[in-house]
Amino acid sequence: ALVARDHGCAFPGCSRPPKHCDAHHIHHWADGGDTRIDNGVLLCRHHHTLIHRSGWEVTIEQGVPVFYAPTWLDPLRKPRRNQLHTAA
Numbered sequence: 001a002l003v004a005r006d007h008g009c010a011f012p013g014c015s016r017p018p019k020h021c022d023a024h025h026i027h028h029w030a031d032g033g034d035t036r037i038d039n040g041v042l043l044c045r046h047h048h049t050l051i052h053r054s055g056w057e058v059t060i061e062q063g064v065p066v067f068y069a070p071t072w073l074d075p076l077r078k079p080r081r082n083q084l085h086t087a088a
Contacts, residue, residue, distance in 0.1 A: 001037045002018075005037065005041065005064075006021075006042040007049055008040060010058075011050075012083075014047055016044035020044050020088055021048075022045065024043045024048050026040065026059065026060065031053060038060050039060075055069070055072070055073075056072060064081060066079045067080045067081070077081045
């Protein structure tokens with residue numbers, strides 16, 4: 001289901017295909033997050049690590065992954081989406 005929705009790494013600007021991606025729980029599984037489509041996103045290994053170790057956040061809005069940069073990078077925290085896979 002994540003492959004059908006995200007078509008690859010969902011991080012803005014990343015072109016990695018699904019076979020190079022991991023499923024990421026937005027609300028972490030270890031903290032009680034459910035394994036379901038609206039709590040998951042495909043991320044390549046680099047961006048999966050970045051999400052876990054930085055101030056980046058991801059949410060699902062209107063069925064689409066939306067990313068928010070940490071305040072030191074974007075004080076306004078403008079929502080960002082990966083537009084590269086939308087044609088797929």
